[in-house]
Amino acid sequence: EVQLVESGGGLVQPGGSLRLSCAASGFTVSSYDMHWVRQTTGKGLEWVSGLGSAGDTYYLPSVKGRFTISRENAKNSLYLQMNSLRAGDTAVYYCARWYGGWDNWGQGTLVTVSS
Amino acid sequence: EMVMTQSPATLSVSPGERATLSCRASQSISSNLAWYQQKPGQAPRLLIYGASTRAAGIPVRFSGSGSGTEFTLTISSLQSEDFAVYYCQQYNNWPITFGQGTRLEIK
Numbered sequence: 001e002v003q004l005v006e007s008g009g010g011l012v013q014p015g016g017s018l019r020l021s022c023a024a025s026g027f028t029v030s031s032y033d034m035h036w037v038r039q040t041t042g043k044g045l046e047w048v049s050g051l052g053s054a055g056d057t058y059y060l061p062s063v064k065g066r067f068t069i070s071r072e073n074a075k076n077s078l079y080l081q082m083n084s085l086r087a088g089d090t091a092v093y094y095c096a097r098w099y100g101g102w103d104n105w106g107q108g109t110l111v112t113v114s115s
Numbered sequence: 116e117m118v119m120t121q122s123p124a125t126l127s128v129s130p131g132e133r134a135t136l137s138c139r140a141s142q143s144i145s146s147n148l149a150w151y152q153q154k155p156g157q158a159p160r161l162l163i164y165g166a167s168t169r170a171a172g173i174p175v176r177f178s179g180s181g182s183g184t185e186f187t188l189t190i191s192s193l194q195s196e197d198f199a200v201y202y203c204q205q206y207n208n209w210p211i212t213f214g215q216g217t218r219l220e221i222k
Contacts, residue, residue, distance in 0.1 A: 035211075045151075045159065045202055047211040060210050094158055101149035101204070103170060105158035 002026035002104045004095050009109030016085050016113070022078040022095030022106055029071050033098035034078045036069065038091035039108070048093070049080060063089075085113045117141055117205050121214035127222040130193050136217045138186040138203035147207035150179055150188045153216075154199045162201075163188065193219075 008020040020036070035050040049069040050058040057069055068081040078095050090113045096102035118141040128134045138148065146166040151159035161170040163179035166186055176191040190197055198221050203214040 044215050045204075045213040047213070050211075058209055096158075100168065101151070101161040101164035101170065101206075102159070103161045105160075108158060 002097070004097065004104055004106035006093065006095055006106040006109040009093065009111045011112045011114065012085055013115050014086060014113055017081070017083045018085065018111060020080040020082065020093055020095075020109060020111070022080075024076050024078065024097075027097070028073075029076050029078055030073050034069075034071065035096050035098055035102065036078075036080045037094045037096055037102070037105075038089075038111075039094070040091040046091070050098070051078065082111070085111075087113050089113050116210060117144065117208050117212050119203055119205055119212055119214035121201075121203055121217050123217060124215070125218045125220060127220050128193055129222045130195060132193055132222075134190040134193055134197075134219055136188040136190075136201055136219070138181075138188070138214050140184045140186075140205055140207075142208075143183045144205045144207035146182045147205055148179075148181070148186050149204045149206065150177075151202045151204065152197075152199045153202065159202065190219075195221075 003025045005023045033052045036048040039045050051069045066084045070079045092108040092110050094108045095106045097104040120139045122137045148166045150163040153159040167179045178189045180187050200216045200218050202216050
């Protein structure tokens with residue numbers, strides 16, 4: 001059974017950093033394109049970043065230079081390093097596997113950026 | 116950035132009836148469109164990709180159509196579990212973008 005479990009969310013001050021993790025089971029992360037998607041009450045669903053199976057990376061323009069997506073094959077995990085966080089980054093962050101569409105999602109982890 | 120516009124914002128339909136949801140892209144996206152269903156407190160669920168291909172395990176009452184800039188999700192006979200929010204999403208261009216959602220509610 002495919003499962004994705006996010007962790008690492010929490011409360012952080014503006015300008016701070018967080019590292020989100022997504023532990024996968026039931027499939028091999030490096031064999032698929034993997035993404036981070038966030039959701040806020042006001043802005044709905046927003047794609048944040050993607051990591052192709054070949055190692056190519058993609059970012060939402062507003063997070064480029066601040067966020068870094070990566071994976072660790074030995075741990076079968078996906079990560080999102082978030083630096084210089086802003087209030088507008090406050091959201092539930094999901095990791096999702098791409099297979100035609102995002103066919104499997106984690107349960108999400110809440111990131112709150114506030115002083 | 117590709118803008119996806121969904122209509123209506125809210126759709127009220129009785130169980131057993133047909134629901135038709137629309138999604139329009141600001142430019143042609145070929146058939147690179149997916150539909151998702153989301154219920155409160157849950158992650159989105161993939162329904163349709165490639166504009167018209169049902170994802171694994173999705174009931175046949177869900178169907179997608181369209182190409183270019185105009186797309187439709189049809190639910191042929193609404194069941195109680197279908198009342199939720201539906202999002203369209205384009206993956207033809209970076210960044211990947213979503214519509215703002217259509218809330219399907221019980222009439």
